[in-house]
Amino acid sequence: MLDITFYKDITGHDYGIAHLFEHLIVQSFYYDQEKNGSVSGLWGWFGGNTFSGTMFLTAGFYDKEVQKKFLSFINQPININQDIVINEIRRMEAEDDVIIDYHFPTVIEALKNINDGKFIQLNGNNEFYKQIRSSEKVLPKSKILHIKRSRKEFQNFCVKVGIKNPTKIDKTVFMRLFIPAMESVSLVLCREAAYGYFDDGPIFDDKKPFYIYRYAEFTIKKNTFNKKKLEDAIKERLNGVNLSRHKKQIKNFIRQYYQNINNPDFPVDYFRDTGIITSKYHIYKSFTPENVQKTWDKLEVKIEKIT
């Protein structure tokens, strides 16, 4: 696996716009990959962090082709898609339980300005880069995105994605398959302007019927919450995934876990979460594209309101 860190000096740029820009970059790349038929989570991962004056992007790839696409994506100004910008402002509202007012042309202009500067790759040549982050502990207020707290406008809900009465193979496969499954769910919910937080790992529920599932919490504007619509959108996405097209990615994805020496508790986790005693090698061998598709086809989705 190749993991990469980039940073960008954003001194003098509005913090709210920088945060929005980070969202825009990350979502644009995920959407592009999905449009190309990729399954999120199988090719790797990509995320960002924005501080006052500095932005970081970190990514890791199991798939060299996607890595190549990422490097060309990040080394040129990104395409500022207005629909994604509007959607990401809505997601930032859900992220912090706030309402954001803005003048759209000003937002686009400020995004274009921040888009001009290059990202610099931190590539391990023992160099210390200058400290850009200011020492302020409190992040500066945005002058362009006018933010007002309003918890009452938001609704939390949880999403469970799991398998009823799983076989031994289903359990073994699900322990890794939940990553692309939840990434796919997350992308569907991003498009609905929901903002999500994930738990640590799979949960198993030994009441009848037995379930193994993964749990995540999301926040969305109350007036757009529609349980059935969200469940249907997720089911449609999961049903549309054809894993037989991604045999190489599946192999690379599971090999990464198998070869990761920082993961010595692997069989212990499996035992704790599934009750199965098995070896890393057997887990690796069980994760065949055929098994993965079979388990994927059994995935069920449930949404529950929290507050």
Ligand SMILES: [Zn+2]
């Ligand atoms: Zn954010």
